[in-house]
Amino acid sequence: MKKIALYLIPLGLFLGLIIFLYQGLFSNPREHQSSLLEQPMPEFVLPDLMNIEQTYNEDVFLGKVTLLNVWGVWCITCAIELPYLKQLQGEGKHIVGLYFDQDMDPDFGIKTVARVQQEVTDKLSQLGNPYAFNIFDVKRDLSMDLGVTGAPETYLIDQQGKIRLHHIGDINPRVWKNKFAPVYDLLVAQ
Amino acid sequence: MNRLVTTLMILILGSVINLALATEDKFHFDEPKKDALFLELTKELRCPKCQNQNIADSDAMIAVDLKRKVYDLLQKDYDKEQVIEYMKQRYGDFVYYQPPVNPMTIWLWLLPVLFVFAALVGIVITRKRQGVEMDSEQLAKAQEILERDE
Missing domain, CATH: 1.10.8.640 (Cytochrome C biogenesis protein)
Structure with a gap:
């Protein structure tokens, strides 16, 4: 009897290892807990993308449940995501864009604002415009404070201006249903 | 023609390397x-x-x-x-x-130590047991030989 138990130990260890590694097959290494959850939006003062004269700060998110979508015309997944965002906007969701340009090097600034605006207008007239407005993250400072790693990424911000969700990658019906809808519905019901 | 292409390639490569060096120098x-x-x-x-x-x-x-x-x-x-x-x-x-180091990551350090410890204990136990078994077996054999001689 004791011998059987002794033989079961390696079997148990092996099974444990198998389960551990099997789970690893389905885990997404790109997904890691955002350290900004439940934190207020970082402070910022940034211009509107289409009207550089107008500036926003973190108070612009107060009083509304907002989806802050980080995007750019150079981002292919963003273009795939846009029609679905348009649909969400049609359902009454408040979507704000956080736009940053890849070619805008803070040290060189090789692109004019007018050209960026033209590109954005072209893209949005082609695919639909889900955004209430776009914040232009000129030097990608706000993106850094938000822990943005690329585009697209989306934040769910509550009425008090607190970050409730951070999603890396595109929003599609599956992501919306599993990740956003439960939190969003709860926030809106408040 | 071929030579022209090669020269161009070298020129392009050279400028790329220069560019790389230039970006390295950017943070000084x-x-x-x-x-x-x-x-x-x-x-x-x-x-x-x-x-x-x-x-x-x-x-x-x-x-x-x-x-x-x-x-x-x-x-x-x-x-x-x-x-x-x-x-x-x-x-x-x-x-x-x-x-x-937190309750979740502490295992990164603990597991290897535990593993080595368990292996050591295992080795000691098997050694001991084998030693005893071999001795009694040899004793029996020796006894047998002794008895045969008599």
């Missing part, structure tokens, strides 16, 4: 101490977008932005811990290659 400090710290930090900070590259190696936009940020922070006289803390606040523990 007046104090050599900060230069060393900058190199150390960019080696130990992990690019959040790429899976296993530090920000010194990576050319992803985010890595370049992080390098610039490290540079700015060092210019503002941040020390090493402060820069790491700044990055962790934004990108989480993921951004630094040295994981913090």
Whole structure:
């Protein structure tokens, strides 16, 4: 009897290892807990993308449940995501864009604002415009404070201006249903 | 024609290398101490977008932005811990290659030690048992030989 138990130990260890590694097959290494959850939006003062004269700060998110979508015309997944965002906007969701340009090097600034605006207008007239407005993250400072790693990424911000969700990658019906809808519905019901 | 192409290639390659050197020079400090710290930090900070590259190696936009940020922070006289803390606040523990010790990660250190300990115990036990078994067997054999001789 004791011998059987002794033989079961390696079997148990092996099974444990198998389960551990099997789970690893389905885990997404790109997904890691955002350290900004439940934190207020970082402070910022940034211009509107289409009207550089107008500036926003973190108070612009107060009083509304907002989806802050980080995007750019150079981002292919963003273009795939846009029609679905348009649909969400049609359902009454408040979507704000956080736009940053890849070619805008803070040290060189090789692109004019007018050209960026033209590109954005072209893209949005082609695919639909889900955004209430776009914040232009000129030097990608706000993106850094938000822990943005690329585009697209989306934040769910509550009425008090607190970050409730951070999603890396595109929003599609599956992501919306599993990740956003439960939190969003709860926030809106408040 | 071929020669022209080769010459062009060399020229293009040369300018690419020059460009690479130029970007290396972009982050330059007046104090050599900060230069060393900058190199150390960019080696130990992990690019959040790429899976296993530090920000010194990576050319992803985010890595370049992080390098610039490290540079700015060092210019503002941040020390090493402060820069790491700044990055962790934004990108989480993921951004630094040295994981913090907490109830979840403590196993990274405990498991190998436990494994070695268990293996040692196992070896000692089997050795002991085998020793005894062999002795009694040999004794029996010896006894048998003795008895035969008589």
